[in-house]
Amino acid sequence: MSTVDAVTSGASTATTTTKSAAQESEDRFLKLLVTQMKNQDPLNPMDNAQVTSQMAQLSTVTGIDKLNSTLQAMSSSFASSQSLQAAGMIGRSVLAPGSSLSLQNGFAAGGFELALSTDKTVVSIKDAAGNTLHSMDLGAQQAGNVMFQWDGVVDGGAIAPSGTYKFEVSASQGGNKVDATLLALGNVSSVSLGASGVTLNTDVLGSVNVSTVKQIF
Structure with missing residues (x-):
């Protein structure tokens, strides 16, 4: 069974269970009400207003149960829809918070998000030991x-071997530091x-919640 099928099946089971519970509550209430009416004191019968109030309470409880069932079904349906949409991202690359940089065959890419525009980046x-291998001056950059x-290529001209590296960003505007959120590029498997x-x-970011993704490639 696929993930989406499992979610859909779970939603159906939850809805059926909730409806059964609501029906059982209604049946118990009606049986109790009938019993009360059969055994009421003829000289002091139940007040119509009291019966109406109890029926109104039952209607409210039943309505809430049905609303909960509907919300649960909608929530499960939304989750299934999200899963289907996310499945389309398999094989693509995403940019999300992280400081890792994967170098493969002489190519690596990363990013960062600037809170403000900068004149120096x-x-x-x-x-892995924290030693700086190479520095890139990107000059002035716009916010975003x-x-x-x-x-x-590292400082000195040598070629770094393929593997995972780290990166840091130093950004400023007029000598004042500008916050930069590091964004790593990962391939969705x-x-x-x-x-x-x-x-x-x-591969690079590990497990990433889809809500944290900044960009898809």
Whole structure:
């Protein structure tokens, strides 16, 4: 059974169970009401207003149960729809918060999000030990998402081997620091649906909630 089928089946089961519970509550109430009416004191019969009030309470409870069932079904349907849409992202690349940089065959790409425009922006590529291998001066940049590429050449002219590296961004405007959110590029290999929503499983970023994705390629 596929993930989407499982979700749909679960929604159907939950709805049926909720409806059965609501029906049972209604049946119990009606039986109790009939019993009360049969055993009422002829000299002091039940007040019509009291009966009407009890029926109104039953109607309210039943309505709430039906509303809950509808909301549960809508929620499950929405989750299934999200899963189907996310499945279309398999094989594509996404940009999401992260500081990893995957170098393969002399090519790596990453990005960052600037809170404000800058007049100085520098990207530093680092190895696993935190040593700076290469610095790229990107100059002035506009606020928003900024992409960069690295060909694997380190300071001094050598070529770095394929693998995973880290990067940092130093940005400023008029000498004042500008916040930069690091964004890593990852390839989506599969999609998972859980309590926290739709999760994209990638090679560089690991598991990423679809709501954190900044850009899709």
